[in-house]
Amino acid sequence: MKLAGSVRMDTIDFMWKSYFRLAVATLAVLALGNCAPLAVGPPNMGGPTVEEREARIASEPTGDFYYGRRYYVEKTRFWGYVRQPREPWSDARLVMMREDRQTVPDRLPETGPPGQRFGYDHNFEYRLDGYFTGNDAYDPNSNQFLPEFMLTGYKLLDRDPGWLFTPQDHYDPRRLTLTPR
Numbered sequence: 030m031k032l033a034g035s036v037r038m039d040t041i042d043f044m045w046k047s048y049f050r051l052a053v054a055t056l057a058v059l060a061l062g063n064c065a066p067l068a069v070g071p072p073n074m075g076g077p078t079v080e081e082r083e084a085r086i087a088s089e090p091t092g093d094f095y096y097g098r099r100y101y102v103e104k105t106r107f108w109g110y111v112r113q114p115r116e117p118w119s120d121a122r123l124v125m126m127r128e129d130r131q132t133v134p135d136r137l138p139e140t141g142p143p144g145q146r147f148g149y150d151h152n153f154e155y156r157l158d159g160y161f162t163g164n165d166a167y168d169p170n171s172n173q174f175l176p177e178f179m180l181t182g183y184k185l186l187d188r189d190p191g192w193l194f195t196p197q198d199h200y201d202p203r204r205l206t207l208t209p210r
Contacts, residue, residue: 070199074152076191089114096121097157097183098193099135101148103203106168107175108133110193111157118193119209124178125166131159131180152200154190158182171205 077085089096091114098118100109112121126133134155139147159181165174192198193207200206 070201072192072197072199074192074198074200075189076196079196082191083117086115086117091115093158095157095159095178096186097155098190099148099150099153099155100193100207101135101151101202102171102205103148105171105205107171107173108178111178121209122176123173123208124161125168125175127162127166127177127179129179131182133180134183134185148202151202152190152193153185154187156184156186 076082095111095113097111098109098121100107100123106125107123108126109124110118110121111124112118128136134153135147135150137145137147137149141147143149157178157180159179162177162179164177166177167174194209198207
């Protein structure tokens with residue numbers, strides 16, 4: 030037989046636990062909701078139609094090399110996206126470049142004059158020689174472990190290829206906004 034006082038204490042204890050669980054669930058939903066990039070603006074990268082991009086990729090030469098698209102976001106250390114020939118950009122991987130054998134094209138000071146500083150080649154498309162090392166490297170500023178690509182050579186292909194993943198892409202130099210969909 031329960032006393033009235035203990036029933037009341039059980040009810041109060043149950044209510045506090047319920048409120049606590051609700052608060053934890055709410056915080057979890059809010060935190061997880063911030064994991065995906067948000068739409069931050071209208072498309073601003075220009076470029077071909079989806080059909081033109083698909084046709085260009087389908088007709089690419091193949092070989093022992095990769096295609097890379099420089100993706101510069103202030104204060105981050107990742108290089109950009111890398112994919113195999115004839116693969117869509119949606120299959121590309123955001124990478125950290127290992128420069129033991131070849132430095133990246135924009136290996137310049139971060140505070141140089143415009144056009145002559147780190148990241149000047151944002152959205153340039155390259156043919157990349159090299160290989161994935163099988164290791165991951167940590168970019169502390171974007172808080173990501175990313176595949177490491179050993180660069181052995183490169184050739185600039187296009188200074189203005191347009192959008193990367195979809196014609197709706199929006200680039201913001203201060204935030205990670207371009208991710209495969």
